[in-house]
Amino acid sequence: MSETNRRYDVVVIGGGAAGLSGALALARARRSVLVIDAGSPRNAPASHAHNYLGREGIPPLELLAIGRAEAADYGAETVRGEVVSAEKLAGGFRVVQADGGVVEARRLLVTTGIVDELxxxxxxxxxxxxxxxxxxxxxxxxxxxxxxxxxxxxxxxxxxxxxxxxxxxxxxxxxxxxxxxxxxxxxxxxxxxxxxxxxxxxxxxxxxxxxxxxxxxxxxxxxxxxxxVQPRFTARSAVLESLGLAPTEMLMGDHVVGSYIAADPSGATEVPGVWVAGNVANLMEQVVGAAAAGLKAASMINMDLVTEDTRRAVDARRTPFSAEAERLVTERVLGDRRHGLQEIR
Missing domain, CATH: 3.50.50.60 (FAD/NAD(P)-binding domain)
Incomplete structure (x- = not known):
């Protein structure tokens, strides 16, 4: 991606079922959304996806193509690329891609999934x-x-x-x-x-x-x-680790079955403004569950942005009536005459 420092409400990192579901919901909420997809979905080797109501037996790559088109219909952008790191800024995040492209976002939804170690x-x-x-x-x-x-x-x-x-x-x-x-x-x-x-x-x-x-x-x-076989499920967590979020091991007894990024039920992580959804947060999630998790995270992200937008609007509304604002208006309107009026009084 050649664009540098473009700013979005939300950047979604990962274009699988969770990421595209989140992008669709956020775009329908009239948010500016960019999906950055590395193009390596976990279920690509499978010929069909199952238990996805209304799309039973659909080829996985076809499902994702449909999802991208649906999100695009509401204005969400999708680009092919690999995100190598992200950093917290005063008003959001800076996302760096392998090709040097940089974008900024107010919030992040990370849906990078897991790797099956065979x-x-x-x-x-x-x-x-x-x-x-x-x-x-x-x-x-x-x-x-x-x-x-x-x-x-x-x-x-x-x-x-x-x-x-x-x-x-x-x-x-x-x-x-x-x-x-x-x-x-x-x-x-x-x-x-x-x-x-x-x-x-x-x-x-x-x-x-x-x-x-x-x-x-x-x-x-x-x-x-x-x-x-039972693979070891390893979270694709490099981007999250660059933000200070370390993966957690999932144990069955004393046996490590994989790693994931801890989050609350909505997908919110310990880093304010960063949500996760899909297998990167839940190793056992199937495709339909990942899509549902993306939707849930998106709704909470939008609510978080609504709260911030409201706070800013309230601050802006109050600002014209502050003591400092009145002083500036007086200086601007009366200028030197202000001092003359003070002397007359």
Missing amino acids: PPVDGIAERWGNEVLHCPYCHGYEVRDRPVGVLALSPMAVHQALLWRQWTDDVVLFRHEQADFTDEEYEQLAARGISVVEGAVAALEVAGDRLTGVRLAGGTVVPREAVV
């Missing part, structure tokens, strides 16, 4: 978003009744296997390098017909651009058509 198993990254899955509510129906493998990567592995059993009765849990399960967990798995495979997983087997199985370190291949 396990170092050959084939996982290449098939991510296709047959390598995480969320059953997002993709469980698409692999219903098919052979599914769950790769144990955390103490939540048994819970994952039991959850995916809702969509198929052919679930295999690969213990991989995870600590042994408890007797109670083995009983639960057996009761649900979930078998456990011992040994480290070496790679995924692929044929004809389709997943066909899971290969163990010893060479055995277990036929599977989908594999479930």
